[in-house]
Amino acid sequence: MSKPYYLSDRRGRIIVFLIPVLFFIISFTGISQVSDINWSVDGNSYFRVEKNELVKYTLPDNKPAVVLSKQQLTPAGSNTPLQFSYYSFSGDQQKVLLFTNTKRVWRLNTKGDYWVLDIKSGSLSQLGKTLPESSLMFAKFSPDARSVAYVSNDNIYVEDLASSQIKPLTTDGSVTLINGTFDWVYEEEFACRDGFRWSPDSKTIAYWQLDASKIRKFYLINNTDSIYSRIIPIEYPKVGQNPSSCKIGVVNVADAKTTWMNIPGDPFQNYIVRLEYIPSTNNLLTQQLNRKQNESKLYISDASTGISKVIEEESDPAWVDIYQPGNPYAIDFTNKFIWLDGTKSILWDSEKDGWRHLYQVSLEGKPEKLVTHGNYDFSDITYIDQKKGYVYFMASPDNATQNYLYRTKLNGTGTAELMSPDVLKGTHSYSFSPNGKYAVHSFSNNFTRPSREFIYVANQKPLNEKKGIISHLDSLRVKPTTEFFRVTTVDNVEMDGWMVKPSDFDPSKKYPVVFFVYTEPAQATVIDTYGRARDFLYLGDMAKDGYIYISLDNRGTPAPKGAAWRKSIYRKIGQINIHDQAMAAKEILKWNFVDPERIAVWGWSGGGSATLNLMFQYPDIYKTGIAIAAVTNLLTYDNVYQERYMGLPQENMEDFVKGSPITYAKNLKGNLLYIHGTGDDNVHYQNAEMLLNELVKYNKQFQFMAYPNRTHGLSEGEGTLLHLATLYTNYLRKNCPPGGK
Numbered sequence: 007m008s009k010p011y012y013l014s015d016r017r018g019r020i021i022v023f024l025i026p027v028l029f030f031i032i033s034f035t036g037i038s039q040v041s042d043i044n045w046s047v048d049g050n051s052y053f054r055v056e057k058n059e060l061v062k063y064t065l066p067d068n069k070p071a072v073v074l075s076k077q078q079l080t081p082a083g084s085n086t087p088l089q090f091s092y093y094s095f096s097g098d099q100q101k102v103l104l105f106t107n108t109k110r111v112w113r114l115n116t117k118g119d120y121w122v123l124d125i126k127s128g129s130l131s132q133l134g135k136t137l138p139e140s141s142l143m144f145a146k147f148s149p150d151a152r153s154v155a156y157v158s159n160d161n162i163y164v165e166d167l168a169s170s171q172i173k174p175l176t177t178d179g180s181v182t183l184i185n186g187t188f189d190w191v192y193e194e195e196f197a198c199r200d201g202f203r204w205s206p207d208s209k210t211i212a213y214w215q216l217d218a219s220k221i222r223k224f225y226l227i228n229n230t231d232s233i234y235s236r237i238i239p240i241e242y243p244k245v246g247q248n249p250s251s252c253k254i255g256v257v258n259v260a261d262a263k264t265t266w267m268n269i270p271g272d273p274f275q276n277y278i279v280r281l282e283y284i285p286s287t288n289n290l291l292t293q294q295l296n297r298k299q300n301e302s303k304l305y306i307s308d309a310s311t312g313i314s315k316v317i318e319e320e321s322d323p324a325w326v327d328i329y330q331p332g333n334p335y336a337i338d339f340t341n342k343f344i345w346l347d348g349t350k351s352i353l354w355d356s357e358k359d360g361w362r363h364l365y366q367v368s369l370e371g372k373p374e375k376l377v378t379h380g381n382y383d384f385s386d387i388t389y390i391d392q393k394k395g396y397v398y399f400m401a402s403p404d405n406a407t408q409n410y411l412y413r414t415k416l417n418g419t420g421t422a423e424l425m426s427p428d429v430l431k432g433t434h435s436y437s438f439s440p441n442g443k444y445a446v447h448s449f450s451n452n453f454t455r456p457s458r459e460f461i462y463v464a465n466q467k468p469l470n471e472k473k474g475i476i477s478h479l480d481s482l483r484v485k486p487t488t489e490f491f492r493v494t495t496v497d498n499v500e501m502d503g504w505m506v507k508p509s510d511f512d513p514s515k516k517y518p519v520v521f522f523v524y525t526e527p528a529q530a531t532v533i534d535t536y537g538r539a540r541d542f543l544y545l546g547d548m549a550k551d552g553y554i555y556i557s558l559d560n561r562g563t564p565a566p567k568g569a570a571w572r573k574s575i576y577r578k579i580g581q582i583n584i585h586d587q588a589m590a591a592k593e594i595l596k597w598n599f600v601d602p603e604r605i606a607v608w609g610w611s612g613g614g615s616a617t618l619n620l621m622f623q624y625p626d627i628y629k630t631g632i633a634i635a636a637v638t639n640l641l642t643y644d645n646v647y648q649e650r651y652m653g654l655p656q657e658n659m660e661d662f663v664k665g666s667p668i669t670y671a672k673n674l675k676g677n678l679l680y681i682h683g684t685g686d687d688n689v690h691y692q693n694a695e696m697l698l699n700e701l702v703k704y705n706k707q708f709q710f711m712a713y714p715n716r717t718h719g720l721s722e723g724e725g726t727l728l729h730l731a732t733l734y735t736n737y738l739r740k741n742c743p744p745g746g747k
Contacts, residue, residue, distance in 0.1 A: 049441030096151035148208040195646035197334035245648035324576035383566035389438035450536040452488035495589035515746030518604030525583040526612035552745035560586030580665025608632040622670035677741040683716030
């Protein structure tokens with residue numbers, strides 16, 4: 007079901023949308039603290055865009071030098087330098103790709119114009135001049151830096167940089183036959199956007215081709231931009247419907263002939279989520295998931311013949327989780343393999359022993375090796391030091407709300423060694439230089455503002471002690487207002503939570519509680535980062551006004567508490583997560599300072615669904631609810647997400663019925679505000695109308711707000727965010743009045 011949004015409006019993946027987007031990125035992921043730099047290939051310097059110029063900083067002295075000036079970025083015949091939003095270097099570092107005039111495709115701005123700047127000659131030329139404006143996607147230099155390949159209008163092209171000759175490598179692309187990129191659901195649920203890969207010898211390109219011709223269209227209706235309505239069709243596979251067919255082709259750049267890989271299995275009943283050339287070879291490595299996503303297979307394919315063989319298989323009673331190294335919300339993100347020993351093995355993740363651990367998986371049939379050991383989950387891989395034999399990774403064995411850097415031996419003989427400074431308790435993130443000598447280290451917790459420093463990896467010390475985080479802790483810290491706590495329910499389930507009490511808290515008085523919920527497998531909410539416990543939609547200060555603000559992580563959220571915790575929600579979305587939240591709320595209602603008559607709950611997307619289910623299934627606990635962009639009927643959402651976590655409705659329809667808020671709408675007793683955008687391509691507006699019909703049927707009174715043509719993030723349209731925040735704030739204050747009594 008819906009997940010919170012990181013950029014523009016990825017499902018609900020909760021703070022969403024303009025101001026909320028920035029807050030969400032900082033608070034949930036920490037990636038914003040390091041995402042504004044790109045490391046040089048040698049790892050001894052990094053690049054930053056400053057005042058629309060590209061500046062190189064050399065370490066350890068951090069000396070700047072302009073690499074691309076405004077003058078260099080100004081095309082011939084123009085007085086205005088290019089405004090670029092993304093750049094990448096060729097392998098020899100002599101050419102730069104510049105991405106301009108970008109346009110949004112579903113979630114991110116992945117379509118636009120590309121220019122190439124030759125640093126040596128100073129020439130600046132636009133790519134794809136004969137193709138439609140702002141239509142190029144995922145341009146990449148060939149390994150030999152002589153060509154650039156890109157996608158335009160669902161076909162793959164290659165352009166020779168010396169002659170500017172553009173050659174189509176595919177010609178059959180269309181809205182439903184997609185070459186080199188993906189349909190809506192692959193991007194939404196697998197973070198697959200860039201759908202082609204150069205071969206190491208620059209002679210061929212491997213690519214995905216999706217056939218979405220059998221995917222039924224869902225129609226959005228635009229009623230406001232003209233006096234006649236306009237229909238907007240989207241190929242959207244609902245749960246229970248077959249996915250797009252997917253196959254892998256390898257096209258020869260010289261003659262544009264494609265060889266199709268013979269990967270076993272019905273292409274309409276399987277997904278291919280990873281694809282790469284094995285380094286220095288003409289072989290491909292792919293990861294295939296079956297439709298239910300509870301079986302994973304790795305195939306090696308001969309790119310010249312298409313012959314494929316399976317080298318690794320895994321199954322899970324619930325689902326096989328896909329670890330995505332890096333930031334899946336960067337436009338250049340790809341689901342990559344992590345290569346070890348050249349072409350002999352990969353570093354792979356699995357939950358087969360009950361925890362998310364790292365394994366060495368051989369491509370030559372040798373036994374796999376467990377790399378990380380113990381009752382803990384790794385959360386991200388930060389760096390592989392093959393020379394010294396270490397893997398650096400993020401984990402938090404003792405506190406699921408925090409995140410730290412560890413390392414262990416790649417050969418599996420070591421134990422996890424904490425690398426993050428022991429005095430900094432909270433959430434850390436790192437970006438290592440390619441040579442492993444330096445890293446950007448970011449840190450925050452609920453009472454320490456986000457800060458970062460450049461460090462030496464070897465001793466974890468800052469390059470400049472005077473600018474280090476520890477040396478500035480006093481200036482970074484603020485008065486703590488967020489309390490982290492644990493509550494144990496009647497079912498003996500221990501849940502992490504955070505709470506912000508009123509500023510003038512008096513334990514002899516009773517205060518209203520506002521619960522912020524998400525509850526689903528896409529995201530945890532109880533994370534120890536700065537500003538995480540702020541209600542971004544509330545106009546004012548909740549603490550000063552006299553609210554207790556609380557969030558809890560139930561079973562099924564992706565907290566680092568083991569596979570059993572996370573996968574207990576299988577086929578039980580709308581049941582186990584809702585039960586856990588309600589049972590925890592019951593324990594909180596026993597606190598002497600909580601007013602049981604003023605209990606509110608709110609959430610966005612999956613959190614909106616949880617809000618509705620809590621209001622309907624436990625109407626005696628939750629008196630006021632505000633639900634935004636909620637899935638009200640589990641049968642309306644996409645097949646990849648729902649079938650991963652809920653199974654197939656053809657096999658277990660009862661679970662979909664039990665998990666859907668509309669099933670319980672007749673039980674509404676309290677005050678409900680429901681909000682949805684009519685242009686939501688993710689959680690369709692039909693969810694609102696289905697719920698409205700059910701509430702009307704039982705004469706349940708409620709308040710409803712539809713935002714015309716707004717998508718899932720409700721970020722479009724002049725004045726929308728202020729209107730939404732005002733609506734939210736006024737409704738909460740009216741129906742759940744603040745202050746102690």
